[in-house]
Amino acid sequence: MRYPVEFSQFVDDSGKPKAVERRYVRDAFGEALVELGVEKNFVVLGADLDKSTKTLKFREKFGEFGKEPFYEKGRWISCGVSEAFMCAAAGGLAARGVKPVITTFARFLERGFEPLLQSVAIPGFDAFVLGSHGGIGTGQDGSSAQAIEDIALFRTLPNATVICPADYEEAKQATFAAFECPGIVYMRLSRNPLPPIFAKEYLFQFGKGVELIPGKGITLVSTGETTYPALLAATKLKTQKLNPRLIHLPTVHPPDQTVLAEAAQDTELFVTVEDHSPRGGLGDAVLEALSQANAPRQVVKIGVEVYAESGTPAELYQKYGLDADGIVRRVLGALGKKL
């Protein structure tokens, strides 16, 4: 689908990024959970990161299981720092008809991955899984906290959908939509507040890619936190007499084969951008989709190829080539040009 954005929303006349009011995607998730909790029957499992995953509001409103004032009616379950337990216990809850929402950092979900696949994926249960703080954008905590494998892991589960919203509005809508989606929905969020891209009129749809910038010849494909730098990169490339298209894929798996095949009709070079390993993540999802659509094209995959380090998110994006300049360099390099 198309959702054309105005460059003036993001850059000033000289091409510099505008100061915008950034908002946390995790806030969107936490607020949506509270609204959803009134109508939907589910429980939230937490592993001592509820301040960070923003499930505290849900916990306050719907209470902790087993504790006053709700006791047995409490719908937030404290698991302590026990991600393996949390992921397997979610399967027990689902077995008895209670929908689980599993919440922690993307990095620590990786520890719960095997219990999750045994206890939730194999029996075929519905579950919402939140992995917050994905990617090197997590910043100063360093590589131990920077998950760059989580999307790849969840993409391998036969009954899972993987979504990476790019801003507050999309994260909120995606959270609501996730409760209508069968199977496991893995939502990967970033730690950082992100610039607004979508207005309230935007409509998030599962499995649908979004063409943010029309173009020809080159197609950039991004997801999550990297959609904003990809957007800035596109504005820069437009000044280089290039006409890149930008497609944002909020659903990394299954990728929108239709929007990619359509773009392939007038695209020689695809460039994927993700804050994740380019092996098994968005880049490979795009490669597979193009191949399946019988539209083989050159695909340059920009991602995180090594274990990174501490630093501010902006410093890390610059050093590891995920910022606008880094993306532009890779695009021009692929075309045999220099910035």
Next chain:
Amino acid sequence: MDIREKKRLANKLRQIALRLVYEAQSGHLGGSYSAAEILVELYFEQMRYDRKRPDSLENDIFVLDKGHVTPGFYAAQSLAGLLPGDMLKTYRRIDPKTPPGEQMGTLQGHPKFWPKRGIWFSTGSLGTGISQAIGMAIAERMAGRKTHVYLLVSDGGMQEGITWEAARNAAYHKLDNLTAVLDLNWLQNDDFVFKTTELLPVGDKWKSFGWEVVGSEIPFPERNGTSLSGHDFEWLSQAFQKAKSARGKPAILLANTVKGKGVPEIENDPDWHAKSPTREQYEKWLATLQAEASIL
């Protein structure tokens, strides 16, 4: 049910389990035999369920964390009337009819969630069943159901980190609707437990994690000639009653058992964790079990 009848059922369970492993030429006999009396006590004395409605939410729940002992588990389910007898033929066999990815109409080597057959869990990776049982015990509390969750765990499973995450959580949530039985046969896949790692003391560990512990472990080297609690129906009945009277905490029974119990050739033999008998062995052991049945 009187003890004689339970002994007959345990013998029957062993015969069925032997047939399952022999016919499939695959499966775990040793751990099925150590748990035979425990399974009979659970299915024929402790658990409350409607055998005509295996998927009823009002039934008590059984979770097999030691998911490899399906020969014993499916045998118990079939004896209890929860599993049609002809389904046993499908054990560990491919389902030629069902499309890939759908609920198969066959009994997998390790149990997969299948409420219509009274299977509420998916196990095989040790320790995940304990956490699933806790998730269920929480769900039962939330729904206000008066069900009880029973859980069978193994000494091998005590070596998984997730087991202790689960142990702490069950106590924290005060789940007195959960009773576990630890099948302490002291053997695991490769070798004896004490030659693989050290688990002692076991009861003290569970106690310190906030569980009501019923019974105590007898270390393997010290138990020669000792009558073992996990094969003693009188002990099992009393232990379950004691466990269920615990308030505000989950309980665990330490059942001392013999791996391979019932067939002397495989008792306490680490080779018989997951081996299948030859035709000669099958016929001989079946005769041993039938001879035992005739005097019960």
